[in-house]
Amino acid sequence: MNAEENKIIHSSPATAYLNRDLSWIEFNRRVLQEAQDPDNPLMERAKFLAIVSSNLDEFISVRVAGIQDQIRAGYTKKDFTGYTPSGLHKRLVKRVSKIITDQYRAFQAISRSMHKEGIVFVDYEDLTQAQELAAEQYYRDIIYPVLTPMAVDQSRPFPLVHSQFIYLAVVLSRKGSEEEEPYFAILQIPSNLPRCIPLPHRSNSKKRQFVFIEDVIRQHIQTLFSGYDPVAVSEFRLTRNSDLTIDEEGAEDLLEEIEKELRKRRRGVPARLEVQKGIHPYALEQLQAEFEIEDFVFEIEGPLDLGFLRNFAGSLKGFSYLHYPPIVPVYPAEFDETEDFFEVLRERDVLVYHPYESFDAMTDFIIQASEDEHVMAIKMTLYRVSGNSPLIAALANAAESGKQVTVVVELKARFDEERNIAWARKLEQSGCHVVYGLVGLKTHAKITLIVRQEGTELRRYVHVGTGNYNDSTAKAYTDISLFTAHKEIGLDASELFNQMTGYSADYDWNSFIVAPTDMSQSLQALMQREAEHAQAGRPARIIAKMNSLSNQQVIDDLYSAAQAGVSIDLIVRGVCCLRPGITGLSERITVRSIVDRFLEHSRIYYFENGGNPEVYLSSADWMTRNLTRRIELMCPVHDKLIRKQIVKILEISLQDNVKSSFLQPNGYYERADDKKAPYRSQFIAMDVTRWKGSSASPSKPKPS
Structure with missing residues (x-):
């Protein structure tokens, strides 16, 4: 970009941004390229x-x-x-x-x-x-x-x-x-x-x-x-x-x-x-x-x-x-070793990467909880559910057996309203407590909390996901599930459900970052921290993988971090209003989009933090609606091994030179064009050992 173009951009702030709807057209063009x-x-x-x-x-x-x-x-x-x-x-x-x-x-x-x-x-x-x-x-x-x-x-x-x-x-x-x-x-x-x-x-x-x-x-x-x-x-x-x-x-x-x-x-x-x-x-x-x-x-x-x-x-x-050759998602090796999910989670957290690993693990988790006599309560958010979801049957069975089952059903999930109304009525008939969320907000967080009596204490088991509890889309979308019994996450999960179902004052979260209360401010603080690390000569980098980026404040914060010296890699499948590659503003920012066999849907946020990296899994894209009009969740990954696995997933995406397209300053995208051997991230990720390590050798699918 020449000096005159730079002058135009800095004299007219609007030209520092790409229009959301025109950016969406370019996303659909990338889908069309796959047809071509x-x-x-x-x-x-x-x-x-x-x-x-x-x-x-x-x-x-x-x-x-x-x-x-x-x-x-x-x-x-x-x-x-x-x-x-x-x-x-x-x-x-x-x-x-x-x-x-x-x-x-x-x-x-x-x-x-x-x-x-x-x-x-x-x-x-x-x-x-x-x-x-x-x-x-x-x-x-x-x-x-x-x-x-x-x-x-x-x-x-x-x-x-x-x-x-x-x-x-x-x-x-x-x-x-x-x-x-x-x-x-x-x-x-x-x-x-x-x-x-x-x-x-x-x-x-x-x-x-x-x-x-x-x-x-x-x-x-x-x-x-x-x-x-x-x-x-x-x-x-x-x-x-x-x-x-x-x-x-x-x-x-x-x-x-x-x-x-x-x-x-x-x-x-x-x-x-x-x-x-x-x-x-x-x-x-x-x-x-x-x-x-x-x-x-x-x-x-x-x-x-x-x-x-x-x-x-x-x-x-x-x-x-x-057609593409069919793939059979492998059952997560960690859960394949034993029938008892709770026994595994007392020892370690477990990461599951869909669709390469089976959503059956989530279904089995809820089924086991519904049948376990020591489980006292199950709480879950439902945004989009498949037409014949086994999760609904498991929740209904749990309620009918006397467990406290609370389901936050989002009735306003666009084009799924009628289906969600039907699920809500069915769950109510089985004895579940069905809540429709908070006035004016969509409940978009994907979280499950299971409370279990173990000896003299209650232990909380939590599932946090980047995608919906939908066994159909889990075969076609890339999403990440985190299963954990981490104490701080369990405490925050309880408080989050209390806020969604009752009256609660502001809460000082132990681990969670929650929208609309504090996610926008927390993102700003995380980016500012990276900028301070960069200015001090410490390692500073942001890698963010999401579906869409359109919030002006987030974009401005990314610009500020880049100007301070932070290296920023954005993997944005769809809409992106940030304009990369502008000298003095965003030359340290790259934006790539991956459109391939599976719909890239996972939201992962990585902050280098001066050499002490933090990784978050989230339900939220960086859009205004996610940050201000929805209940959204960013959950930190505390387990070092799982952090390493997630970073590997990000690295695999960043190396894609077959299905990646790079956003140019003019708002159009260009396919990756290098002389290296073809590297197709979704095909690489099918080999679970490539990102999970040799200890997670693919096992035979577990029958559902």
């Missing part, structure tokens, strides 16, 4: 393409919709990165348009590669006579009975269009009529039927052929509108504002209030309209007039909503060679 990468297995590329779509859906339904709300409200103030809502919205339209164009180019490339492997998406007009007869019968027997055409005219107002469902817009003319004004109707594509319908094999062909359900319906659209001629049939898809506005203080029953808001979500303000390329002008006019949307309209050249590829790729039989 021919070195990835073909079906994994298809899954990455599906993730790009689902990521965009959430981004638009929450972030873009929120910006549109600000524009409608006349809000014109710039954010700390220098953008007004309207200015940012214009940039987002361009960036989203570009990524959609690239996404569908990738889809065409993946489709061609699938065709070579014998997996073919067939246009309806290219069906053989036998395939056409089969498609017609499937339409008549399966599809037609569940279709509901909905006309739009003076007597029938525009029906409710659900968010993120595919519809057909149908323009019609009356048979034998010379009326110029066309007729208009819409039709929802059934979401409970397969998107891709398998076709009979052609003779002497082993190809697996599929036709899209919307193409079959379009071909038979005249069966739904007798007396009318279809002029044009085009697909469209609407994305609505999906954020919830909950008056927690005024709500007499939070659960009922959230259920009421979930019903409102179905009628959220339209935020994006996707239409099939070449849509009839009259149909587009009708849709834009109804949804009152002008500039977030995208013409799609290809099938709408590529999210279908995730299930399609995952369910297709006979093509395992087009």
Whole structure:
């Protein structure tokens, strides 16, 4: 960066920061790169393409919709990165348009590669006579009975269009009529039927052929509108504002209030309209007039909503060679030596690194506690839980057997609200004490406390995690679990649950750092301490691994530490508002993002501390919402061996030169490009001995 650019940055503070939403677009582009990468297995590329779509859906339904709300409200103030809502919205339209164009180019490339492997998406007009007869019968027997055409005219107002469902817009003319004004109707594509319908094999062909359900319906659209001629049939898809506005203080029953808001979500303000390329002008006019949307309209050249590829790729039989080889998480060797978790934890702490080590260890821990006659109480936070969680059954069993079971369920976990309501009711019915957290705060900390009677004393056993108690995502996310019976951590765990469930004054934590009370100030103090070490010539370094970095105060503190001489390595998977590489401000800071087979999700914070390192595991990213509007936890790692293991995990990430991308001062990312032998951190981490040591030789998976 030249002197003139430096002058601009220092004269305009906003240019020292990258915009959060534009940074998110760049993250989704890195996901798209995995779909474009021919070195990835073909079906994994298809899954990455599906993730790009689902990521965009959430981004638009929450972030873009929120910006549109600000524009409608006349809000014109710039954010700390220098953008007004309207200015940012214009940039987002361009960036989203570009990524959609690239996404569908990738889809065409993946489709061609699938065709070579014998997996073919067939246009309806290219069906053989036998395939056409089969498609017609499937339409008549399966599809037609569940279709509901909905006309739009003076007597029938525009029906409710659900968010993120595919519809057909149908323009019609009356048979034998010379009326110029066309007729208009819409039709929802059934979401409970397969998107891709398998076709009979052609003779002497082993190809697996599929036709899209919307193409079959379009071909038979005249069966739904007798007396009318279809002029044009085009697909469209609407994305609505999906954020919830909950008056927690005024709500007499939070659960009922959230259920009421979930019903409102179905009628959220339209935020994006996707239409099939070449849509009839009259149909587009009708849709834009109804949804009152002008500039977030995208013409799609290809099938709408590529999210279908995730299930399609995952369910297709006979093509395992087009996927990553399956890995079987090893059962942690420390717990494999004995059936008694408590016996192990009385001797040592245990680190478990998911998905390379099995989440079954966590499940078994709770099951043992639920069945142990000496366990007096189990307390646990639940943020996102899988659809059929064994943890829920274990907690219910513990309550039914007379144990004191307290579960803090976060009802406001976005898009998991309905599932969490169902779990909360089930747990209450089994006798658990279910708490919905504190007013105005989400409970995002991941912690379990087990209180056990041992002789004349009570001993506390604690699990702290960087990820949710979700056995499904634990197979696809990288997260860290710490099991410990450390006395100070146990005392802090008890106090944290007391604060979440009752009334408690400010507490002087023994080990924990907790948001929103003291995490922001503690991070500032930790970074300042590193700066003082650097200025005194002592070892000073920060390594921070997280999902997102967007809090201005944290960024400023990192800048200050770097200017004082601290070496800072940030491993930020997604959004990063810090601008690295600026002379005099951030040239000692590197930011890299790793996007690979597993979702990098663990939050690990390392402070060199003058040669006496401190390591923390956390539920919190360095975002404003985590530091001010959520109950979050940073837990120190006291055990020297485990600290060493975690540092090794960080070192493995820092050495990645295959799936790492480095953030540049201009806000874009560049892939790691060096001449060293390929080093792919997730593949290295699969060998547990690489980070845990030879004493933790991989054992056979323990049956769950």
